[in-house]
Amino acid sequence: xxxxxxxxxxxxxxxxxxxxxxxxHKDISEATKELINRTAxxxxxxxxxxxxxxxxxxxxxxxxxxxxEANNGLTHDYFNRVLNSFKEEAERKxxxxxxxxxxxxxxxxxxxxxxxxxxxxxxxxxxxNFYDPDVVELIQSDIPVVTIDHVFDNRTSVVSDNIKGMQDxxxxxxxxxxRKIAYIHGADSSVTRNRVGSxxxxxxxxxxxxxxxxxxxxxxxxxxxxxxxxxxLLNLKERPTCILFPDDFSSIGGINTIKQYGxxxxxxxxxxxxxGIFLSQFLEPKxxxxxxxxxxxxxxxxxxxxxxxxxxxxxxxxxxxxEGRILIGNSVKKQN
Amino acid sequence: xxxxxxxxxxxxxxxxxxxxxxxxHKDISEATKELINRTAxxxxxxxxxxxxxxxxxxxxxxxxxxxxEANNGLTHDYFNRVLNSFKEEAERKxxxxxxxxxxxxxxxxxxxxxxxxxxxxxxxxxxxNFYDPDVVELIQSDIPVVTIDHVFDNRTSVVSDNIKGMQDxxxxxxxxxxRKIAYIHGADSSVTRNRVGSxxxxxxxxxxxxxxxxxxxxxxxxxxxxxxxxxxLLNLKERPTCILFPDDFSSIGGINTIKQYGxxxxxxxxxxxxxGIFLSQFLEPKxxxxxxxxxxxxxxxxxxxxxxxxxxxxxxxxxxxxEGRILIGNSVKKQN
DNA sequence: ATTTTTTACTTAATCGTTTGCGACAAAGTA
DNA sequence: TACTTTGTCGCAAACGATTAAGTAAAAAAT
Numbered sequence: 001x002x003x004x005x006x007x008x009x010x011x012x013x014x015x016x017x018x019x020x021x022x023x024x025h026k027d028i029s030e031a032t033k034e035l036i037n038r039t040a041x042x043x044x045x046x047x048x049x050x051x052x053x054x055x056x057x058x059x060x061x062x063x064x065x066x067x068x069e070a071n072n073g074l075t076h077d078y079f080n081r082v083l084n085s086f087k088e089e090a091e092r093k094x095x096x097x098x099x100x101x102x103x104x105x106x107x108x109x110x111x112x113x114x115x116x117x118x119x120x121x122x123x124x125x126x127x128x129n130f131y132d133p134d135v136v137e138l139i140q141s142d143i144p145v146v147t148i149d150h151v152f153d154n155r156t157s158v159v160s161d162n163i164k165g166m167q168d169x170x171x172x173x174x175x176x177x178x179r180k181i182a183y184i185h186g187a188d189s190s191v192t193r194n195r196v197g198s199x200x201x202x203x204x205x206x207x208x209x210x211x212x213x214x215x216x217x218x219x220x221x222x223x224x225x226x227x228x229x230x231x232x233l234l235n236l237k238e239r240p241t242c243i244l245f246p247d248d249f250s251s252i253g254g255i256n257t258i259k260q261y262g263x264x265x266x267x268x269x270x271x272x273x274x275x276g277i278f279l280s281q282f283l284e285p286k287x288x289x290x291x292x293x294x295x296x297x298x299x300x301x302x303x304x305x306x307x308x309x310x311x312x313x314x315x316x317x318x319x320x321x322x323e324g325r326i327l328i329g330n331s332v333k334k335q336n
Numbered sequence: 337x338x339x340x341x342x343x344x345x346x347x348x349x350x351x352x353x354x355x356x357x358x359x360x361h362k363d364i365s366e367a368t369k370e371l372i373n374r375t376a377x378x379x380x381x382x383x384x385x386x387x388x389x390x391x392x393x394x395x396x397x398x399x400x401x402x403x404x405e406a407n408n409g410l411t412h413d414y415f416n417r418v419l420n421s422f423k424e425e426a427e428r429k430x431x432x433x434x435x436x437x438x439x440x441x442x443x444x445x446x447x448x449x450x451x452x453x454x455x456x457x458x459x460x461x462x463x464x465n466f467y468d469p470d471v472v473e474l475i476q477s478d479i480p481v482v483t484i485d486h487v488f489d490n491r492t493s494v495v496s497d498n499i500k501g502m503q504d505x506x507x508x509x510x511x512x513x514x515r516k517i518a519y520i521h522g523a524d525s526s527v528t529r530n531r532v533g534s535x536x537x538x539x540x541x542x543x544x545x546x547x548x549x550x551x552x553x554x555x556x557x558x559x560x561x562x563x564x565x566x567x568x569l570l571n572l573k574e575r576p577t578c579i580l581f582p583d584d585f586s587s588i589g590g591i592n593t594i595k596q597y598g599x600x601x602x603x604x605x606x607x608x609x610x611x612g613i614f615l616s617q618f619l620e621p622k623x624x625x626x627x628x629x630x631x632x633x634x635x636x637x638x639x640x641x642x643x644x645x646x647x648x649x650x651x652x653x654x655x656x657x658x659e660g661r662i663l664i665g666n667s668v669k670k671q672n
Numbered sequence: 673a674t675t676t677t678t679t680a681c682t683t684a685a686t687c688g689t690t691t692g693c694g695a696c697a698a699a700g701t702a
Numbered sequence: 703t704a705c706t707t708t709g710t711c712g713c714a715a716a717c718g719a720t721t722a723a724g725t726a727a728a729a730a731a732t
Contacts, residue, residue, distance in 0.1 A: 001452065003688055014712045019690060029710060046445075046453050050386035050395070051688035054717045059386070060441070061434075074410060074420040084410040087435065094441040096434055096454065098397075099423065105396070105430040109382075116337065117382050118432065223618045252618045259620060279615070282559045282588045284595065339718055350682050355720060365680060387718035390687045 002043045010039050022047075053119060062090050062305060063120035065100040065111055065138065068127045069187060070221065077221070077249060077277050078294065079127045082148060085298030086124060093306050095121070102134075112137045122305045124148060130190070144308040144315070146301045150190045151319065156308065158301045158320040162191055165290040165324040166198035169272055172288070172326055173242050174206050177335030178270065181210065182240035184229045184254070186220035186247065195274070199244070211238075220246045223253025230254040234261050234269075241270060242332060248273035248280040248289055255283070266333035276327050286329030296322045338379045346375055358383075389455060398426050398641065399456035401436040401447055401474065404463045405523060406557065413557070413585060413613050414630065415463045418484060421634030422460060429642050431457070438470075448473045458641045460484060466526070480644040480651070482637045486526045487655065492644065494637045494656040498527055501626040501660040502534035505608055508624070508662060509578050510542050513671030514606065517546065518576035520565045520590070522556035522583065531610070535580070547574075556582050559589025566590040570597050570605075577606060578668060584609035584616040584625055591619065602669035612663050622665030632658045 004022075008015045013032065021028045021036040028036075053059045064086070066079055074080050087097055098118050100111050111134045115123055122144035128135055130150045139145060139152050147157045173181055183199050186192050196215070203210050213236055216229040226245055230253070233240055245251035251273040255265060263269050265285055273280055276291025300320045308315045340358075344351045349368065357364045357372035358381075364372075389395045400422070402415055410416050423433055434454050436447050447470045451459055458480035464471055466486045475481060475488050483493045509517055519535050522528050532551070539546050549572055552565040562581055566589070569576055581587035587609040591601060599605050601621055609616055612627025636656045644651045 001688095004690095005688075015689085016691075016713075017711055019688095020711085023690085025691095027710060032710080046449055048390070048455075048688050049453050050389040050455060051717090052690080053386040054384070054390055054688080054719090055690045057717085074416040074423070075413070077411070080410040080416055087410070091435075091437045091439045094439055096437075098432055098434065099427075101427045101432075103427045103430055113382055117385050119384070119386060249615070252615065256618060256620055279585070279588065282592060284592055337718095341718075351719080352683080352721075353681060355718095356681090359720085361721095363680060368680080384718050387687090388720080390689090390718080391720045393687080 001048070002045045003048065004045075007036060007040050007043060007045060010043065011036055057119070059119045059121055060095050061098050061118065061120045062095050062302075063098050063100040063115050063118065063123035063143075065123055065125045065135070066127050067129075069129065070219075072221065076127065078247075078275055078292065081277075081294035082126060082298040082301070085295045086302045087298075089299045089302035090306070093302070095302075095306065110134045110137060112141050112143075115141075115143055121309045122146070124301050124305055125150075126301075144305060144312075146305040146308070148297060148301055154317065156304050156315075156318040156320075158297055158304065158322065160191070160292045160297055161321045161323045162194040163198040165274070165292070165326075166195045167202045168324075168326045169244065169274070169288075169290050170199060170202040171206070172328070173244075173270070173272065173332055174208070176270070176332050178242040178332070179208060179335075180214070180238065180240040181208065181242045181244065182214040182216070182233050183210075183244040184216045184218045184226055184233070184246055184250075185244075186218060186250075188217075214240055218246050218250070221249045222246075223250050223256070225253070226250040227253035227257040230257040231261070234258065234263070239269070241335060243269065243271050245271060245273050248275045248277045248283075248287060251280075251287060251289075252283070266331050270332040272332055276324070281327065281329070283329075283331075285331045287327075288329040288332045289327050290324045291327050292324045293322050337384070338381045339384065340381075343372060343376050343379060343381055346379065347372055393455070395455045395457055396431050397434050397454065397456045398431050398638075399434050399436040399451050399454065399459035399479075401459055401461045401471070402463050403465075405465065406555075408557070412463065414583075414611060414628065417613075417630035418462060418634040418637070421631045422638045423634075425635045425638035426642070429638070431638075431642065446470045446473060448477050448479075451477075451479055457645045458482070460637050460641055461486075462637075480641060480648075482641040482644070484633060484637055490653065492640050492651075492654045492656075494633055494640065494658065496527070496628045496633055497657045497659045498530040499534040501610070501628070501662075502531045503538045504660075504662045505580065505610070505624075505626050506535060506538040507542070508664070509580075509606070509608065509668055510544070512606070512668050514578040514668070515544060515671075516550070516574065516576040517544065517578045517580065518550040518552070518569050519546075519580040520552045520554045520562055520569070520582055520586075521580075522554060524553075550576055554582050554586070557585045558582075559586050559592075561589070562586040563589035563593040566593040567597070570594065570599070575605070577671060579605065579607050581607060581609050584611045584613045584623060587616075587623060587625075588619070602667050606668040608668055612660070617663065617665070619665075619667075621667045623663070624665040624668045625663050626660045627663050628660045629658050 004015045004018045008018045021033045102108050124146050126148035145155050149159050151157045218229050219225045245254050273287045273289035276289050280287040280289050340351045340354045344354045357369045438444050460482050462484035481491050485495050487493045554565050555561045581590050609623045609625035612625050616623040616625050
């Protein structure tokens with residue numbers, strides 16, 4: 001690989017001059033800058049990122065920490081959409097991405113240690129057990145951090161507006177004439193608490209009292225458990241007229257169960273999902289759901305993180321709330 | 337951050353000794369090794385990966401190059417499964433992952449340049465236009481490369497056995513009594529050519545002649561185009577009794593079209609997918625498909641790549657072919 | 673007892689950058 | 703003329719590690 005030294009020799013100047021010229025310092029004449037830039041290009045020079053990082057302590061690398069309970073990893077359809085837009089925004093700004101894990105060589109170490117080892121400039125944390133001590137260590141560390149879908153008071157966060165999302169969804173269903181609304185929610189997390197809280201609050205404001213049997217604790221992205229709980233709901237004496245599922249994906253389990261039960265959607269019973277994954281718009285019937293704006297969430301997270309990194313002093317704690325949008329399909333029927 | 341120097345001072349030895357002790361060289365006494373390791377741990381020492389990389393030219397970083405035509409990125413359900421298992425295997429061996437792109441700072445450069453800049457030890461290439469000059473540059477470069485689902489004669493590759501997969505699928509469908517089999521395939525690629533070729537070959541061997549109108553050129557992971565082409569097939573004078581879709585995901589478009597057309601699956605017409613994504617087993621009816629072993633594909637790719645990196649001289653070109661497995665659902669009906 | 677080998681460690685160069693400081697000439701100012 | 707300013711550029715240290723070569727003492731061999 002051609003280094004600054006090679007260019008320096010060819011141009012008959014010192015290494016320092018080459019470095020400064022390439023970095024466009026003001027104490028180099030335009031003429032030599034031009035010469036150096038030209039020969040650098042000719043020789044196919046590429047900066048050495050380690051050498052640079054070693055000296056400047058800046059890597060242009062962002063850490064991504066993500067681990068859902070089911071260990072879906074990159075196959076997690078919400079996370080990979082968020083990550084994809086995060087990645088695109090980061091790359092646009094010249095940053096690369098490194099996944100934070102607990103390995104380095106044969107050794108196992110903490111997330112913080114791995115992040116330090118790789119020298120990431122900042123970290124985005126998503127879809128994780130935020131009470132994991134290793135995560136807490138990261139949150140309290142000296143590394144810039146942005147969290148997604150969870151709020152810490154000393155950290156900037158980007159969250160999907162699950163409160164408004166659920167409110168919009170319930171309100172729409174109410175306006176369609178439903179009064180008996182059931183909700184199979186996912187495992188406990190900030191997201192779940194917001195959704196469940198908003199579900200109860202909105203129902204309350206609309207004058208609905210929801211029996212405990214209508215709110216079931218399920219698992220995200222698990223069609224099987226959703227199917228099971230759906231069956232329980234269908235067996236209730238007073239059957240709900242509409243069921244909210246944990247998410248679009250798991251709704252497939254619920255929908256199948258309902259059909260097997262001999263009920264038609266939406267004629268006999270209505271359903272709704274959450275997420276707005278691409279697939280949801282191809283289900284039969286087309287699913288009514290809340291489309292989370294994963295595009296904005298990922299992009300905002302990258303923007304905020306990079307802003308923190310590049311302007312450390314001005315870093316104020318920000319709370320970005322990204323609204324979703326209701327997608328009205330054919331899965332919720334107008335009641336009369 | 338605590339460095340070798342700090343440990344050296346504390347232990348009263350030279351930096352070199354500390355380095356060697358930590359790396360378990362044989363010319364350091366057990367006693368001092370023990371001392372150094374202990375104080376290193378006490379002081380919370382972490383090696384500096386750049387410094388190490390600068391000296392050794394080894395980063396323990398693997399480049400991932402991936403860009404499908406539709407620019408799905410990480411949301412691509414086949415790729416993200418492959419990548420996920422690649423990542424897990426890599427991490428288990430102490431390697432991290434870096435996405436190769438064309439950015440570095442404000443500049444745009446080639447994949448090769450980006451890879452060199454980041455100093456990745458090797459690269460895995462998947463789901464990409466392998467005729468892109470920038471990809472060819474990488475293939476012909478000095479960097480260890482493993483390709484997925486495409487074979488170059490000078491490079492190790494891991495491919496899903498699309499030939500056997502399609503053969504199994506067609507044979508099964510034939511055994512179920514079908515003689516009029518249509519195939520909506522995806523856009524041109526190695527994968528597509530293998531599948532289409534195997535489709536024709538298997539049909540031929542089974543004594544079937546497939547009219548041109550039965551083989552349609554569609555788009556992967558696109559329910560809409562698949563829906564359109566499905567309708568064309570349904571409108572044929574001599575309608576096929578079974579339709580193969582490009583993949584499970586796009587099959588949803590086809591299935592919906594068939595239902596809207598007033599036909600029942602599998603009673604009136606049979607269908608099959610390809611991929612074996614999780615979802616396919618929750619469709620109604622459960623989809624008959626080929627489950628590609630993404631787990632093995634990703635893992636093998638990581639294994640082969642790391643083997644090449646860690647044993648450069650012994651590197652022979654390998655061709656790993658990973659067989660899929662037919663998943664028999666209820667979407668193909670026994671004909672009489 | 674002397675030489676050789678082994679053990680255990682140190683010295684110092686090196687990887688490719690960045691950057692504060694100093695040097696020196698040309699230009700400006702008094 | 704003498705001094706200061708300005709514009710260019712080089713020197714050299716530093717970042718944190720690795721490693722070949724050297725050294726001194728202890729152990730083994732003669």
